[in-house]
Amino acid sequence: MRPAALLAACALAASTVLVAGCGSENAASGSRAASGSPTCASRPPTGDPADLKRDGVTILSQGCGPSPSAQTEFEVTNTETEPFTYTISFEVRNGSGEVTSNPHRTVASVAPGQTVRKTLELGEVPTAGARVRIGKVRAVPADEASEVSGKCPPSGMRITTDEGDAAMGLRAVGLHLANCGTGVVKINGYPRLQLLDERRRPLTGVRILDGTGAISTAGGPDAPPRPVTLRPGEAAYASLMWRNTTESGTPVNVPYVRVTPKPGSPTAIVTPELDLGTTGRLGVGPWTKDRVSRPATPDGYSGGRPSRTPGSTGE
Template identity: 50%
Template sequence: MRLPSTLRRPLTGRHAAAPAMAAALLLAGCGTATTTASGGGPEASGTPGSCGTPPPTAPGGAPQSTKLAQGGVRITAAGPGCAEYEVTNANSEPYDVTVVFGLRSPEGAALDNLTRTVTGLAPGATEKGRIDLSTPGPADTRTSKSKPELLKVRSVPTAEAPNAGGPCPPSGLRLYADEGSAAMGLRAVGLHLRNCGTAIVTLDGYPQVQPLDLDHRPLDGVRILRGGAEIATGTGADDPPQKIALRPGEGARATLVWRNTTEAGDPLNAPYVRVRATADAAPVMVTPELDLGTTGRLGAGAWTREAANDKPSPPPTP
């Protein structure tokens, strides 16, 4: 059962390349508590406004650079050793928001990426967070003079958030996307489904998928193919469809496959995909970052059984 928005889970930290979440960043009323983030060492603690001065505003009332503000997220202060930011939910329902920060040297060289996630952020609410810039990263490249920027912001409705662990959701099904693979313009991402409930779930061949744009609107111009044979063979998306009775504890997998082929015309990009395991299943919004090029085709493979001892990759950073 997902907690109500008034009992939001706190901010969490994860390095962009790390496969698992690090310890949670606890937000208290008087400031941020010290915790460990996998992008480096412990987060700094202190009160808001202690990280320096706000970034300069754009001249003439122009919007701030997307490096400082995008998707309801703003870097509000930066100084030697730390930076502060805030995440605002402008939607009408609770959202989970994931932010990828890039750290650069004073000369502009990329040093490190840090990921922070706010879960169950209530409509109209704002969460404030803080990142430590002085703790060395994997190659001891981060310094107190590192400059933060926003690389990417992704958000999904809390009610549709992927679930790879924790309490079993009300649907009795866990569904999430793995990190996928890419080679020579060919992309493939696995959808993993696990029956964590008490009833048998019957899968009817193919998952239902709906590509969404950056604003969570259905993306026009995408043709959904049943199976991936028209795109490539050997991807895991070409098995014939079958009905599967998924008993409690059992799992299944389906594969999304596409090509990033660009020719004449505008490329199609769908950061999000709304997935239903069956026609009457609750929707789950995953973030496979579909870069469909100008082909406009997405192959969705049929569900196949996944052994109970299989260990699918954890969900990717949005």
Template identity: 50%
Template sequence: MPTPRRAVPAVLLGALLLAACGTEKSEAGGGGDGGGGDGRVARATLCPSQQQYGVLPSADGPDEATPTARPSGTPSELPLPPSDGQGDEEVRVTGLYAWGPGSGCDGVDYSADFEVTNNGPEEATYSITFAFGSSGQGMEPIERTVEAVGAGRTVKGTVVMRDLPPAEAPTVDILSTRSVPTAEVPTQSGPCPKSGMHVYADRGDAAMGLRVVGLHVVNCGEETLEFNGYPELELFDEDHEKVTGVRILEGTGSISTGLGDDTVRPVSLAPGEAAQAQLSWRNTTEFGDPVNAPYVRVRAAPGDAPVMVTPELDLGTTGKLGVGPWQKDENYRAPETEAPATP
């Protein structure tokens, strides 16, 4: 296997921002079960004003960087089905609300409060998929990201469903929870990581039991990056335990023909250029216990900073994962808002 060599600039542009939609972020600070100060956390602003929300000011005084609560109407509290109220060890739904006429919040039908507790040893970022249901009909899943939850901390948030048909007994379920170390969160664009590159996985493709997911690396720094070989991979199960007994094969040809060229060639990425590599596997299940590895720790080249992606590897009982070599992505175009790394 050829040995990659590459140059890495050491810079970090800006910081992750709290988005008005779809993202929570814990704040550093005092104790309690919230993000900071005395632990009190504001209810989300649910009306279409798109106001941000977060931790209430602590007793020591307001924090200008922390959004405060704003009135958002008065909902009707609904009973939680027993299963919904239990959740799991990391994420649980704590409240379910109906926002009808007169609630002061047009355009919102239901909302659910939730808590995220990080029981791990290091700060983690969570991706949670919720599903509201109405009259036995499931609705489109809603994905939320909760950033930078410290070890042993609990962060609260709210998820909203609009345009849900009326129901006598609406429900909300947690379909999945994924968490990765904050230091290893993949990025596709935005501020350039210290490594000088964005590393991420796409949503992939599945047909007749064959799975294909693309790994991508984008040079967002100021120096040329050189690759010559394969990304380095480690597989982890749902409990973040390392998966053993799976052969990681160089090349995808042994998984399926026609997936691409497995020839290893030197790849040189100037700033703004990108490369890609394929992961491929089959989910065939025969004798034995099927293996599922939702998490993959990726190093673009040996010695690089790791990035944890979640391609949801359902390897069945095949015991094999094919990985293709890095190849230049000639079709990549950087987003117009892409910002290069600066000292």
């Protein structure tokens, strides 16, 4: 996080919450704090309810943290019947309404009926009138959550996705499997996927293909699946590829994907946000060992992009 800048004022906006400014003077009275530390009063949010409350997440107030850094306070309420893990994407906008950053926060294992209050540090905000709103909320059953910063799942396999690449309507996302446990993980073939909608219901009408060659041959011919052995700290990846062409029909967007890394293994739900257009096809590459060196300790793999060397194989 960049060094925090001194913010000039605390203000409110009609449509979104204004990030509180932190200066060397008290924001409410205009006087310097007795300790000489920057202070500013916590402000209640006002504005468009859709910007402040969405999918179980509510922005509560804003103020200054222990350092001169903007922050926002929010809470998450689980209305489901089982524990859920929530990932919230916020939008920080400057005085002109431009998005300047998209901080994320994951709140893990919120029990049914529980409300959890958290503070999100926003760091340096470019203007005193910056505004923060809820951008997107993704909620996954806790026993299928597989986020990087959390504990290693009982299976010893952590499933994540990277940010992907896009060019001329062609899309690609890396699906990553990390051995975060203490034993050896052996995989072979293709990950099995179930596409889910906004309410995590199965989507139909999309063909999931073994291999990506039917989508594009830009990366060369499809490599055949080979057995992959992962020791603790090692990882593998599989490429997801599609085209987001939109012609006749209704475009299909897939926020959630349930992944089965190998037959009989526990599933994990990831949120790659697939914009499949109207093509009705998604290509899936085979598991391939990631050649990037990783610490060989439990929880040592921190995610990231795979090493996409053509023709690389597992052990």
